[in-house]
Amino acid sequence: MTDTHTTAPGSLSERLDGMSRDDVYRLDRQHVFHSWSAQGLIEPLPIQRALGSYFWDYEGRRYLDFSSQLVNVNIGYQHPKVVAAIQEQAARLTTIQPAFANDARSEAARLITEVAPEGLDCVFFTNGGAEANENALRMARLHTGRHKVLATYRSYHGATAGSITLTGDPRRWPSEPGQPGIVHFWGPYTYRSAFHSENVEQERDRALAHLRDTLMVEGPHTVAAIILETVVGTNGVLVPPDGYLEGVRALCDEHGIMLIADEVMAGFGRCGEWFAVDHWGVRPDLITFAKGVNSGYVPLGGVVISDEVAASFQERAYPGGLTYSGHPLACASAVASITAFHEEGIIENARRLGEDVIGPRLREIAEKHPSVGDVRGLGVFWAVELVKDRATREPLVPFNASGDAAKPMGAFAAACKERGLWPFTHFNRTHVVPPCTTTPEEAEEGLAILDEALNVADTFTS
Numbered sequence: 001m002t003d004t005h006t007t008a009p010g011s012l013s014e015r016l017d018g019m020s021r022d023d024v025y026r027l028d029r030q031h032v033f034h035s036w037s038a039q040g041l042i043e044p045l046p047i048q049r050a051l052g053s054y055f056w057d058y059e060g061r062r063y064l065d066f067s068s069q070l071v072n073v074n075i076g077y078q079h080p081k082v083v084a085a086i087q088e089q090a091a092r093l094t095t096i097q098p099a100f101a102n103d104a105r106s107e108a109a110r111l112i113t114e115v116a117p118e119g120l121d122c123v124f125f126t127n128g129g130a131e132a133n134e135n136a137l138r139m140a141r142l143h144t145g146r147h148k149v150l151a152t153y154r155s156y157h158g159a160t161a162g163s164i165t166l167t168g169d170p171r172r173w174p175s176e177p178g179q180p181g182i183v184h185f186w187g188p189y190t191y192r193s194a195f196h197s198e199n200v201e202q203e204r205d206r207a208l209a210h211l212r213d214t215l216m217v218e219g220p221h222t223v224a225a226i227i228l229e230t231v232v233g234t235n236g237v238l239v240p241p242d243g244y245l246e247g248v249r250a251l252c253d254e255h256g257i258m259l260i261a262d263e264v265m266a267g268f269g270r271c272g273e274w275f276a277v278d279h280w281g282v283r284p285d286l287i288t289f290a291k292g293v294n295s296g297y298v299p300l301g302g303v304v305i306s307d308e309v310a311a312s313f314q315e316r317a318y319p320g321g322l323t324y325s326g327h328p329l330a331c332a333s334a335v336a337s338i339t340a341f342h343e344e345g346i347i348e349n350a351r352r353l354g355e356d357v358i359g360p361r362l363r364e365i366a367e368k369h370p371s372v373g374d375v376r377g378l379g380v381f382w383a384v385e386l387v388k389d390r391a392t393r394e395p396l397v398p399f400n401a402s403g404d405a406a407k408p409m410g411a412f413a414a415a416c417k418e419r420g421l422w423p424f425t426h427f428n429r430t431h432v433v434p435p436c437t438t439t440p441e442e443a444e445e446g447l448a449i450l451d452e453a454l455n456v457a458d459t460f461t462s
Contacts, residue, residue: 021046021058035159036171050077053438055422063417064446066434067424071233071265071381072291075337075346076437082297085336089329098125098325105326108334112293112304115274115338117283122305124318125326129264129290130158132301133227135320136286137162139303140225140258142319143312147180148218150211150226152187154235157227157262166227169235170400185214187228189238191374191385192393204241212251220255225286230276233265234426237383237433239376245282258285258309264301265381268292269341269436272351272379279378285309292436294337300330350436354379357440358432361447371396371457382432384450386412389462395428396460408460415453421446423453 024046034042048058053076056062068074075082089104096102109123124139126132137149151157153168164171165178172178186194188207195206215223226248232238252259261284266276270292273279277287286309290301324330341347354377362382366372373387386396386409396408409425416423416430424431432450434443 021048024058052076052078053435053442061420063420063422064434064442064449065422066416066432066446066450067422068380068433068435069296070291071270071424071431071433072296074269074292074350074436075295075340076435079295079337079340079437081340082294082333082336085332086297086329089332093328095324096328097323098321102326102328102331104328104331104335108326108331108338111335111338112289112302116287116304117275117277119283119308120287120304120306122307122310124303124305124320125331126290126301126303126322127299127324127327127330128158128301129262129288130160130163130301131322132264132288132290132303133157133163133166133260133262134160136227136260136288136303137166137225138320139286139305139309139312139318140260143309144224144256144258146222146224148183148223149181150183150185150214150218150223152228152232153184154187154189154232154238155227155229155262156234157229158264183214183218185211187232187238188241188244189236190241191376200241204244204247207241207244208247208251211248215251215255215257220257223255223257225258225260226252227260227262229262229264229266231266231271231378231381233381234431236385236426236429237377237381237431239378240280242280245277245280249282249284252285260284260286260288262288264288264290265292268337269347269350270379270381270433272347272354274347276378294330294333295435297333297337298327298330299324300327300334344437346436349438350379353434353436353438353440353443354382357443358382358447361444362432365447365451365454368451369454369458370461371454377432380432380434380436380438383429384432386428386430386454386457388460394462396457397428399427401427408457411460412453412457415456416449419449419452421449421453423450 046058047055049056054062112123113121151166155168157163157166162179164175165182168184188203190200190203193203197203197206261277263275267289285306287304294300362375366375371386374385388394397406413423413425
């Protein structure tokens with residue numbers, strides 16, 4: 001295919017601002033290879049600008065973002081303090097390799113460890129969440145001298161070789177066989193219990209018993225780590241029952257196993273806490289992060305490392321690294337973002353939105369719509385599970401549905417977009433995950449649209 005676009009003179013702004021919607025779309029289709037997609041079956045929407053909780057297409061249509069893109073724009077779009085920090089850092093120093101000490105990197109690490117649980121005082125920086133989980137996996141194995149790692153079926157940990165093997169959902173299948181030593185188990189999910197539980201307490205106790213039995217037959221002395229999304233993200237916003245994480249921590253302590261908390265999606269305000277583990281007062285050995293640390297303004301992730309694990313690498317080299325680890329532009333944006341979170345009460349805003357606006361309103365919506373089977377969440381991290389039949393809990397679409405089988409969810413999503421709401425849908429769920437900076441009025445606006453769009457989902461119920 002011939003590229004008819006010619007290099008334009010002038011500044012970057014002049015060059016890009018001169019591109020029309022059709023230019024953007026045409027060049028995308030000619031040259032951009034999209035993730036998780038059949039390239040010939042997609043029609044990416046060209047986006048021109050964004051601000052706060054909204055973004056606009058080239059026709060001037062505004063969308064209230066109830067997806068935070070990929071649940072990462074926690075501070076909202078174009079936050080002036082973060083934008084200014086990137087601009088200022090670019091003028092000071094654009095890049096420096098990780099073997100040097102750098103002020104932006106040092107300060108970002110200090111600020112991150114300051115809000116982490118006590119005794120996690122070091123940060124290994126990566127470019128995103130998958131690399132963070134990849135390195136946490138390696139650290140746990142080297143620290144313990146063991147090779148197995150347990151992860152749940154309902155999980156997503158990234159798409160690199162190790163992290164996709166850790167992943168429990170169907171995105172793992174095309175990459176199999178994966179890295180050896182990964183064992184999957186069932187985590188708690190009261191609404192669709194793998195343990196036939198009748199209440200939350202039974203679900204907690206039976207899930208812990210299942211994990212203990214899994215450790216027994218795998219040999220706990222061979223297990224380096226258990227990795228959990230503290231609150232499961234894309235696979236359902238599954239909030240663990242009170243006492244579950246404490247029980248996992250106790251099992252890890254009993255057998256000398258490292259607990260890795262994957263907080264890539266759940267951290268930095270998403271659950272109304274700095275880290276979701278804070279909701280239960282649990283101290284992991286390793287915490288992985290990305291997304292909300294700087295809302296993806298510049299790629300950044302990392303591992304927060306406990307003192308015990310860090311001590312393993314005082315006299316021996318850690319065998320891992322990345323050219324862009326702790327990139328100054330990314331770290332400067334993290335410093336500005338974390339500072340804004342402190343100064344502007346963004347964590348508290350996320351918690352209040354969940355308690356006072358999103359949670360109560362979703363429960364009201366659930367009462368009205370036969371397509372709503374369950375709602376659950378914390379902070380600005382919620383799921384609405386859609387069903388064909390409330391009594392049988394049959395999902396609105398089958399597990400991992402595609403094509404015609406997925407049409408009911410497609411119709412619901414289209415109804416949201418027609419009304420100016422951009423949803424986050426996965427399987428038979430829509431997730432309510434707006435930026436942590438969303439105002440109560442904006443949240444009410446989006447929830448009202450969600451309420452309307454669910455009338456479409458209702459038409460597919462029994």
